[in-house]
Amino acid sequence: MRAQHVVRVTPSTVEWGYFAADAKPVLTVKSGEVVTMDTICAIPELELMGAAIDDPIRELKQISAVVKDKGPGPHVLTGPVAIEGAMPGDVLEVEILEVRLRSPYGWMMIEPGYGALPEEFPYLRARLVPLDDQNKVAEFAPGIRIPVRPFFGNLGVAPPTGRLDSAPPAYNAGNMDNKWLVAGTKLYISVQVPGALFAVGDGHAAQGDGEVCLTAIETNLTGVFRFTVRKNMKLRWPRAETPTQFITMGFHENLDEAARRATKEMIDYLTTERGLSRDDAYMLTSAAVDLHVTQVVDGVKGVHAMLPKAIFATAR
Secondary structure, eight states: OOEEEEEEEOOEEEEEEETTOOOOOSSOOOOOOOOEEEEEOTTTTTTTTTOOOHHHHHHHHHHHOOOOOBBBOOOEEEEEEETTTTTTTTTEEEEEEEEEESSEEEEEETTOOSSOOOOOSOOOEEEEEEETTTTTTEEETTTTHHHHHHEEEEEEOOOSSSSESSSBBBBBEOOOOOOTOOOTEEEEOOOOOOTEEEEEEEEEEOOOOOOOOEEOEEEEEEEEEEEEEEEEOSSOOOOOEOEEEEEEEEESSHHHHHHHHHHHHHHOOOOOOOOOOHHHHHHHHHOOOOOOOESSSSSSSEEEEEEEEEEEOOOO
16 A cells, blocks of 8 residues: 655654653544554564664664653654544544565563563563564564564554643553454544544564563564544544454453443443444444453553454445
8 A cells, every 4th residue: 555654763753651642643634544654662672672773763763762662651652643623532443554664673671560470480581583474473482483463562542631641542442452453454543632643653563462472572663554533433432443343442440440331331332333232232232242352461451352243234
């Protein structure tokens, strides 16, 4: 897909650790236009870990030296991009057209106090993982090859006021770490400020549901997105769809409550978009929907509900 606009990674085109309502857009586009956005990972130790110096490492060095407004989150987000006509209460449709590797490596980390088992791994460990773009695999270890399915862990819009930490997922989407948001999917986010102010980062080459050690195979990515303002939709929480699945999401510090929220969002979808009664929607969710643990490491945990489109006689 040929993009109409390109956003590179520079000190003037990133937000480090936050989404901000008052951020100045790095680009303004019309609804329906396509934008290519480069991203980087914010880990300065890559050279010490053995990574060859490439454009993303040079970009991070420059940004680290120049950008002083950082945090509280760890993510370097590219953006924000404003979309003309997007107003609070609208929905921003983010169609993920392409996701490409920028580097031949990824990295993983165990960090004290984080992950699903912090008491069992109370130390720092980091490692590089070579990425074979031609064969679409990560060479985790001799004899262990992981399929590469690149996606962005963090995609979101600005909050209505102030700033939001980039680390926990929320109503603005953000750090969902949802491995299904690969090329060919669509993400729907409730707009909170004029222009929406979309930003993206936290590239992943591969990840399991749960992201249990704290990280996926983190890497530098380029994404190609089509942004469309949807005046005919109303959402409270992010939703997504793949060619074969419809996805609702729930976020909460308590995993049970996150599951409840994802389930309630699916019931709302089935009643408002498919015309089912709440009773039938609840029962259909029990019969056909799978709940997946998205991640358990961001403080605010995530659960996503997946509904196969094939059960419906007509597409919608």
